[in-house]
Amino acid sequence: MTHQLEPMLRPKSVAIIGASNTPSRIGGRPINAMKNAGYKGEIYPVNPNYETIQDLPAFASIQDVPKGVDCAIIAVAAKVAVQTLRDCADQGVKSAVMFTSGFAEQSDEGARAQREITGIAKESGMKIIGPNCLGVFNISAGWYGTFSNAPGALLHPPGSIGIVSQSGAYGAHVFAVSQLRGVRSNYWVTTGNESDVDVAEVIEYYAQNPEVKVVLAYAEGMKDADRVCRALEMARDAEKPVIFMKVGKTDAGAAAAASHTASLAGADAVYDALFKQYGVYRAETTEEFVDIAYACQFGNYPKGRKIDLQTISGGVGVQMADASVKYGLDVAPLPKATQKKLKELIPFAGVNNPVDFTAQALNDPKLMEANIEMTIEEADFDSHIVYLAGVPASPFTRDACREIFANIRKKYPDEVMMMSLIGPQDIVEPFEKMNIPCFEDPSLTVRAMAALTYFGEVFSRGRPDKPSALPKGALPAPVEPIAEHEAKKVLNSIGVPVTREELVQSAEEAVKVWQKIGGAVVMKIASPDILHKTEIGGVLLKLNSEKEVAEGYATLIDRAKKAKPNAKIDGVIVAEMVSGGVETVMGVVCDPVFGPAVMFGLGGVFVEVLKDVTFRLAPFGVDEAHRMINEIQGRAMLDGVRGAPPSDLNALAEALSKLSVYAAENADKIETIDVNPFIVLPEGAVAVDALIVPKGDAS
Known part of the structure; x- marks a missing residue:
């Protein structure tokens, strides 16, 4: 890869400025973690008070470190941090991870100092993450540019998940929880105050990195719309799921005239639009965040919404069916011929969908295998969920369950399948190795399958169509307030159809327009200063006689002058009355x-x-x-x-x-x-x- 974040996320040499001889201290933790993880690159502790730090030669300043440092960790006080960054830039350091806090999150003076950091990044080309961040790491490289406890939470070998979080503490929390859930991540980045590198740039890096297959992102807000859209588009085009937790509220910047659009654009509507447009899955809780990442790491996405539910419990089958409907999946019934065959196998079974193969499977587990295989063979389902409770963990049925699903997976390697079961990791792991994600809660299993289905749809449709250009006669946008009839002229010029209507300045003209329309009309006051006409009684409906139209004109003018004496009145709009639709x-x-x-x-x-x-x-x-x-x-x-x-x-x-x-x-x-x-x-x-x-x- 040639992405500019490479030196930060796969550095071959690291300088720790503010290094500590004490492994538990902020400046000591990265060194300790890298040594324990077997980091193969060069580690340069920088602290003028020591000759060696954690058994490594120490350097008095960054100027004393050999040239060619890929990444510097800044773990010094705020008052010297900016100058330290300048020194790094002067020495040609390619990137910096800035632990130091006390910037824009704290005071105006800190905000000014943070702007200096941004300037250093722009002037030098050095990529800077932070300040006020918990750092970054890359498990497979043994690179731990962090002082968080996240490395201690590592339970699994590195995998295909890339995590990025504005919040350092939450990023560490997600990593720990995801490890417990069986999510195998490799890259972990916290962006802090985002003086330079932001969440979107990290997503962009993940989208281009072949090691990353799934992206977990957390943010309170975004600043660079173009970069966000570009990054999400790159991930979608690379068919990499992005699971996003966006929290907090944003002012939509549209407190205009109490318009419907502005009032409804509240808290997160624009972010919802962004995520839907670019095929991002928005998680609401940490549990959902991590569950969907776990499901995605297996890399199988249904091609449609038809789901097959198999269960050892009729009650749980109902729960799964309800959840499937809730999440928009299609619980289509099995073909009648297949239902008949299943009944012959197990007379007491439920065979519509869900398929309830009953506790009879305990006596003869091969019946379950026959059920599932027949469903796959004879019905056109896009995904399958099998609920088995504690059956795979029982010493009486454990080996049989493993054998059954090994046979099924061998015959049908591409079927998208999940299991809901209760058992410790040693019970779950064999099924995961068969590319079958496992969940305890059957309803959450359905939720995860619905998420995979969503991504399957996103990836199958590819890039969206390009919008057509506006007609040549499109009118320019107004620079001053305009009345309704003028607004509709603009809309009509861009190809949005509008009602037949005319603006009139007298009752006589109003009557002539009514006669031309040849049916009931609507009459409205026309004024750029009266945006909400109904509030002053400025709209009259279903007028369909000469008298009604003439009197209507006089009524509207009178009401407008009384309600808004200083308003500019253009006249009255006489428009066709649209019925139906x-x-x-x-x-x-x-x-x-x-x-x-x-x-x-x-x-x-x-x-x-x-x-x-x-x-x-x-x-x-x-x-x-x-x-x-x-x-x-x-x-x-x-x-x-x-x-x-x-x-x-x-x-x-x-x-x-x-x-x-x-x-x-x-x-x-x-x-x-x-x-x-x-x-x-x-x-x-x-x-x-x-x-x-x-x-x-x-x-």
């Missing part, structure tokens, strides 16, 4: 880190009360828009209910994609966009109302 809402919000994100959901109670919405970062293509549409809880409404015809999903997806392209191309000009409602018809779709808030007008 499904009300949806779409919009744009500008995140301070990731830029414009597009929101979609169903209208009415779904958005007002249930907040049933989803987001994506702009821009995106029609395929991603379809995935958005399929994510909302009320998705079935678009398929037609109570005899209503299905909605035109292609028209909806096209509009979402075009809105995303427009938002991306005008990211520096637009704060928010609301299109509410956007009515999806059996053929086509139409924007009924629209709001565009330019940058600087969010108050």
Whole structure:
């Protein structure tokens, strides 16, 4: 590899500045750990007070160390740490791991010093991790640039997992817990204050490193959107699962005019969009974080959602079936012919799916083998879970279970299979060697299989489609507040269909437009200073006579002048009354880190009360828009209910994609966009109302 983090994560020579002769001290722990782990590179302790440190020759300063140091550990006080880094840069040190705290996390003065560290990294090209971090390690290389207790938690040989965490303490916690769970990691990086190297850059390194197959990442927030997206894209393209725990809240930067999009973009909506877009699995707890990593390290991903559940307990079968539905897996019944054959094997068995082969398997374990093989042979399942409780641990059935699954694995090496069983590591290990992950809790087994299925889908679909360019006649983004009718002109120019309507300045003109439309109309006040018309009674519905339309014009003008005496009034919009279809809402919000994100959901109670919405970062293509549409809880409404015809999903997806392209191309000009409602018809779709808030007008 030629990645710039190579000298930090696979150094051939290490200097420990602030080295200690006491192995338990911060400056002594890395030396002790590397010596015990058999690190093959050069170790240079730096401390002017010693001639030798832990039986190694010591150096008074970094200037005295032989040239060609790949990585320096900085374990000195904050007041001299910055100068120490400068000295390292002057000596051509390629990277630095900075334990020292007392920077941006502590004070304004510390923040200024941290900016100096960033400057040193940029000027010299030396990669710096930290300050205020617990360090890094690479187990297979015996490289322990850390003062954490994590090396003492090592229980397994190094494997294919790469861990990266902004939090040092949590990173150490995850490593210890994952070792207990049987997760075999190799690389471990904590980024601390991220003066230079951040979580995204480490993910990028893992994506390119052939030794890493699965990435575990933890962060409170991100600063470099382009790097984050690039890193996650690289991991996805390399078919490496990224399991992410994102905690904390971010201000979406869109307190604009109480718009739906802004109010719904809260805490983590933009991060959810990021993760969905790049095929990242978001874990909510440490248990889930580690469980999914454990399952992924076996490297088998289902090609679809059809799951086969085999069980020795009918009750547990029900639990697994419920969990499968919860996690979106398809518990499809076995073919009738196969069910009949299974009944002949075990008359009292449940043979639909789950398959309950009952305790009869204790008397004749080969019946279980026949059940599973017949299911694999005759039914088209993508994955299999077998629940056996303590049967594999019993001295009466232990050897038979191992033999059965060895036979199954030999015949069907590519079937994606998990087991739920109760037993110590020596019972579990033989099945793991057969490439069968093992869990105690049957419902969590299903959750893990659902995660593998998710990654299987992500990897099979490959790169998303590129979004289409905007039409040549697309209008520029407004730089000042505009009224609804102007906002809809913008939308129409980019290919988002809008209602037939006209702006009028008199009752007579209103009547003429009503006559031209030839049916019931909606009338609305048009003013760039009145963004929420319903709050002042500025919308009138179902007007369908000359008298109603003329009086409606006068009513709207009167209400606007009374409610907002100083508002600029452009006139009244007379628009066709759209009937039928499904009300949806779409919009744009500008995140301070990731830029414009597009929101979609169903209208009415779904958005007002249930907040049933989803987001994506702009821009995106029609395929991603379809995935958005399929994510909302009320998705079935678009398929037609109570005899209503299905909605035109292609028209909806096209509009979402075009809105995303427009938002991306005008990211520096637009704060928010609301299109509410956007009515999806059996053929086509139409924007009924629209709001565009330019940058600087969010108050």
